[in-house]
Amino acid sequence: MQHKQTIIIEAKNELEALRKLSALQEIAKNISSDNLATLAEKSKKAGINTKIQLFQSYI
Numbered sequence: 001m002q003h004k005q006t007i008i009i010e011a012k013n014e015l016e017a018l019r020k021l022s023a024l025q026e027i028a029k030n031i032s033s034d035n036l037a038t039l040a041e042k043s044k045k046a047g048i049n050t051k052i053q054l055f056q057s058y059i
Contacts, residue, residue: 007024011017028036042048052059 007021009017009020009024011020027039031039
């Protein structure tokens, strides 16, 4: 079942916003809601983007 929601995405331009939206849709499709909540909580930590870049080959 699909549900349509509206979200606000902060981005430098329209292309970046579309890329973020596409990535969020793919993540939401493939990850459980509990794990999404964990990702959301962890995303608040300082330096998380650097950590993801460092470990992206392991994910």
